[in-house]
Amino acid sequence: MSLLAVEGLATGYAKKQIVFGVDLRVEAGEIVALMGHNGAGKTTSLKAIAGLLPLWSGGIIFDGEPIGQATSAARVRRGLSLVPQERFVFADLTVADNLELGAFSVADPTIAAAQREKVLTLLPVLAERRRQLAGTLSGGEQRMLGLGMALMRRPRLLLLDEPSLGLAPLLVERIMETIRDIARHDNLTVLLVEQNVRHALAIAQRVYIMRTGRLIVEETGAAMAARGEWWDLF
Amino acid sequence: MLALAAQLATNGLISGSLYALLGVSWGLIFATTKIFHFAHALTLTVAVYAAVLAVGQWGWGLPAGFLLAAVVGCLFGVATERVVYRPLRRVNATSLNIFLASLGLLIAGESAVLIVFGPQARDLPGFPISGIALGPVAFTTVEGLWLAGSWALLLLLIAWLWWTRYGRAIRAVASNRELAQCVGIDPERMSLLVFGIGSALVGLGGMLLALRDTVSPTIGVQPVLTAFIAVFLGGIGSIPGAVLGGLVLGLAENMGGLLLPGHWQGVIAFVVLFSVLVFRPSGLLGVRTR
Numbered sequence: 001m002s003l004l005a006v007e008g009l010a011t012g013y014a015k016k017q018i019v020f021g022v023d024l025r026v027e028a029g030e031i032v033a034l035m036g037h038n039g040a041g042k043t044t045s046l047k048a049i050a051g052l053l054p055l056w057s058g059g060i061i062f063d064g065e066p067i068g069q070a071t072s073a074a075r076v077r078r079g080l081s082l083v084p085q086e087r088f089v090f091a092d093l094t095v096a097d098n099l100e101l102g103a104f105s106v107a108d109p110t111i112a113a114a115q116r117e118k119v120l121t122l123l124p125v126l127a128e129r130r131r132q133l134a135g136t137l138s139g140g141e142q143r144m145l146g147l148g149m150a151l152m153r154r155p156r157l158l159l160l161d162e163p164s165l166g167l168a169p170l171l172v173e174r175i176m177e178t179i180r181d182i183a184r185h186d187n188l189t190v191l192l193v194e195q196n197v198r199h200a201l202a203i204a205q206r207v208y209i210m211r212t213g214r215l216i217v218e219e220t221g222a223a224m225a226a227r228g229e230w231w232d233l234f
Numbered sequence: 235m236l237a238l239a240a241q242l243a244t245n246g247l248i249s250g251s252l253y254a255l256l257g258v259s260w261g262l263i264f265a266t267t268k269i270f271h272f273a274h275a276l277t278l279t280v281a282v283y284a285a286v287l288a289v290g291q292w293g294w295g296l297p298a299g300f301l302l303a304a305v306v307g308c309l310f311g312v313a314t315e316r317v318v319y320r321p322l323r324r325v326n327a328t329s330l331n332i333f334l335a336s337l338g339l340l341i342a343g344e345s346a347v348l349i350v351f352g353p354q355a356r357d358l359p360g361f362p363i364s365g366i367a368l369g370p371v372a373f374t375t376v377e378g379l380w381l382a383g384s385w386a387l388l389l390l391l392i393a394w395l396w397w398t399r400y401g402r403a404i405r406a407v408a409s410n411r412e413l414a415q416c417v418g419i420d421p422e423r424m425s426l427l428v429f430g431i432g433s434a435l436v437g438l439g440g441m442l443l444a445l446r447d448t449v450s451p452t453i454g455v456q457p458v459l460t461a462f463i464a465v466f467l468g469g470i471g472s473i474p475g476a477v478l479g480g481l482v483l484g485l486a487e488n489m490g491g492l493l494l495p496g497h498w499q500g501v502i503a504f505v506v507l508f509s510v511l512v513f514r515p516s517g518l519l520g521v522r523t524r
Contacts, residue, residue, distance in 0.1 A: 014326065050416065051415075052412060052415055052416070071420060072415045072416070072418070072420075073415070073418045073419065073420045076416070076417065076418030077418060081416070082416045083416070084412065084413060084416060087410055087412070087413060088413060088416075089413070090405075090406050090409040090410055090413060091409065091410070092409050092471075093402075093405060093406065093409055097402055097405070100399075100402060101402060101403070101406050101414075101417050101419075102417055104399070104402075104403060104406075104417045104418050104419055105417065105418030149417065153417070153418065
């Protein structure tokens with residue numbers, strides 16, 4: 001059984017439909033990349049899966065339970081966590097406050113404290129900057145904080161919306177490695193939106209490609225990498 | 235001259251503290267929900283009328299009256315959010331339309347209070363008023379209570395916002411509503427919470443006012459306008475900013491008395507606000523918008 005199964009997902013903003021019937025699934029332990037051009041509907045799909053946008057039609061099954069009508073808070077409690085593409089930290093709050101808020105859905109303070117230790121060990125730069133306002137961190141540090149906040153609530157499925165956006169190439173590699181390490185060690189499943197094919201293929205086992213609100217390709221990462229020319233797919 | 239300046243500074247600090255309380259009561263709601271809650275003035279009126287009735291006619295003690303004002307204010311604010319604003323949000327009403335609904339509610343509500351209780355001014359009895367002299371400055375016991383009461387409530391609120399789980403969640407919603415949803419905070423619940431707290435605070439602020447001034451159906455408008463100015467002066471979205479804005483406003487109005495006759499206070503308030511909007515549009519401690 002897939003950890004996440006999306007069937008016929010349709011959604012959009014106000015009256016404008018963006019996504020027209022997307023079917024995708026993510027198995028437990030997998031890293032799956034969702035790729036495509038700007039405006040293809042990748043971010044919109046992730047938002048609908050996380051419950052930030054209502055479903056117009058279709059269904060979402062997470063760990064065997066239908067969650068398409070659940071509030072975003074209820075989905076977070078079940079273990080589904082989105083790190084948005086932009087504004088993924090509370091800029092005018094301290095790093096420490098941001099991490100605490102990351103664990104808002106964790107009711108047990110001892111679990112939250114243990115998780116904080118783990119995240120700070122994994123991302124030591126955050127420990128040094130605890131008292132700083134998140135908005136004063138560098139772009140790479142903010143990405144790390146955004147990731148750390150999501151890990152604070154021990155998600156089972158992490159939805160990452162373009163974690164490489166706006167970062168220098170060296171930092172992108174570090175972020176991607178961090179994501180892969182976390183996924184491996186914590187048996188975390190990741191659905192990743194990415195524009196950069198090379199970065200996505202470096203860590204993804206499977207790839208979906210979207211165009212104008214629909215899925216057009218599903219392939220394994222290895223098969224994708226074997227293709228010489230990607231661009232005709234987009 | 236020095237004695238006059240000291241007295242005016244004291245007066246400024248006293249009214250500034252109450253402005254800070256009123257500013258925070260409104261600014262908390264605005265920062266978290268982005269609703270321009272004009273009907274906050276009606277909450278003040280309703281809460282104070284309930285207490286005036288209880289203390290003046292049913293013979294309740296003054297402390298019980300304060301408690302009642304807080305409870306009535308809280309319930310009225312929560313009801314306004316549930317019955318008026320939430321349905322409007324559901325149909326994606328623009329912020330202008332929500333503002334108009336709020337203004338309409340204020341006008342209708344004040345008329346209702348006028349019809350039920352009549353236009354005559356009422357008093358909040360039972361507080362022993364006397365003078366206190368501290369060196370060169372003098373103030374009344376009511377003003378002493380303004381100062382102590384406003385700061386006690388402000389510090390309590392700030393401690394709660396900064397050091398508790400739900401206080402932090404409210405700051406998170408104010409900072410970035412979508413991300414707050416991503417971490418599992420329900421913004422609708424936080425809206426109810428800030429309406430409850432802000433409205434209880436404005437009820438208490440109204441009671442402090444009613445100890446000195448007479449109570450009429452329009453009692454809420456002037457203090458809530460002052461609260462707007464304090465919030466915009468201090469910086470939208472910043473609770474410490476609203477406190478600072480209230481203090482600066484109170485001090486400016488009163489210290490202006492060194493140069494101008496007292497009835498120029500309203501003009502001074504506008505000039506201060508206008509200068510800040512021109513020279514520092516995001517307010518004194520405002521959060522820069524991106």
